[in-house]
Amino acid sequence: MNRRSFLKMGGAAVLGTGLGGCTPRLASWGGGVTPAVSLAPVLVSWDRVVRTTVGLRPHRPSGFVVRPERFDERTVIHNYGHGGAGMSLSWGTAHLATDLALDHHERRVAVIGCGITGLTTARVLQRRGFDVTIYARELPPYTTSNMSWAGFTPNSGLVSNRTPKWDAQFRRAVEIAYREHQLLVGRDYGVSWIYEYSPTDTPREGRGSDDDDRLLPSTVETSAVLLDRGQHPFPTRYALQRPTMRFEPSIYLEALMRDVLLFGGRIQVRAFDSPRDLSSLDEILVVNCTGLGAKQLFGDQELMPVKGQLTVLVPQPEIDYAVGGMLPRRDGIILGHVQQRGVWSMEVDVEERNRVMENAMRIFGSFPGGALAEGPRSASSLASSPPPVESFFDRLS
Secondary structure: HHHHHHHHHHHHHHOOOOOOOOOEEEEEOOOOOOOOOOOOOOOOHHHHEEEEEEEEEEEEEOOOOEEEEEEOOEEEEEEEHHHHHHHHHHHHHHHHHHHHHHOOOOEEEEOOOOOOHHHHHHHHHHOOEEEEEEEEOOOOOHHHHHOOOOOOOOOOOOOOOOOOOHHHHHHHHHHHHHHHHHHEEEOOEEEEEEEEEEEOOOOOOOOOHHHHHHHHHHHHOOEEEEEEEOOOOOOOEEEEEEEEEEEHHHHHHHHHHHHHHHHEEEEOOOOOOOOOHHHOOOOOOOOOOHHHHHHHHHHOOOEEEEEEEEEEEEEOOOOEEEEEOOOEOOOOOEEEOOEEEOOOOOOOOOHHHHHHHHHHHHHOOOOOOOOOOOOOOOOOOOOOOOEEEEEEOOOOO
């Protein structure tokens, strides 16, 4: 199940009200009997919260943009507007943008933006023989990409106002990205496979009826194993177990930045406020990977923010699975799934933070032996010493 589909279920899924969205292909273990899984509970309590982060996804109702545009003697290739799927689609749209760059005679290129889209675009350009310089207002770990959920969710926030041409472009980007990510699996890049569990009372067989799920190429689907009561620790009758890819931004982005430099690239901190500022560049070929920053920089009025918010708990090395808005990383247990369209505020939404925490407490409090380290506190009890907050907004990543 992808993130978008799980959001349709909301917290009610863990209470047994059913599975919405993606309808997975079901599989069974080779031996015919699926073994019970033993999952360590996440310790959810307010005193284990280490930070809450906020980021603004660059959403376009008509989908991401990969196209060239002329500004006097310069050619700008746009590559932005991925919404909540930037981490998933980045390698795919990087290849699409590089294909357009190959039509240009120039082999020196400027990439604007140093988030996941800018870094992967720089690496693909380098592989194809380009001399690359990245220019960005902010670098990792202070980019919007560092604030992402970072699971493989290519159709997260997928829009309905699409065309057949765009759908074909999307499918190609997904297939390329899926292949590229698999080549980076390992500790060095922070890319790994883990099991994701989807608690439900009403599983169904067959391919999903959701148009967004059908749009995904069959080559990126992984079969789910259906676990019955007694084979899983969740409060629902069933749970679907499926392998999924996970990215750890604190490791992944630093590794990509290192690779850009190792292959002869350069990275400069520089801000751009209008297309006229591009005249200060030596390069006449530019790839725009500025995300939400393209709204101001290039006047894309279709761009809008979708506010995301993650609450991070103290790491637990024994947690090696994902479920219902929880994703483990080496730098912490990530609790999330906040999506607020059109919201520009970088302030933490306390109500949403409390909802996410309470949902996690319901899930993991039901685990056998999964007593919480500490029960929930009221909002008033946190007023004197709230969890630390980091708000990041990099308009050019």
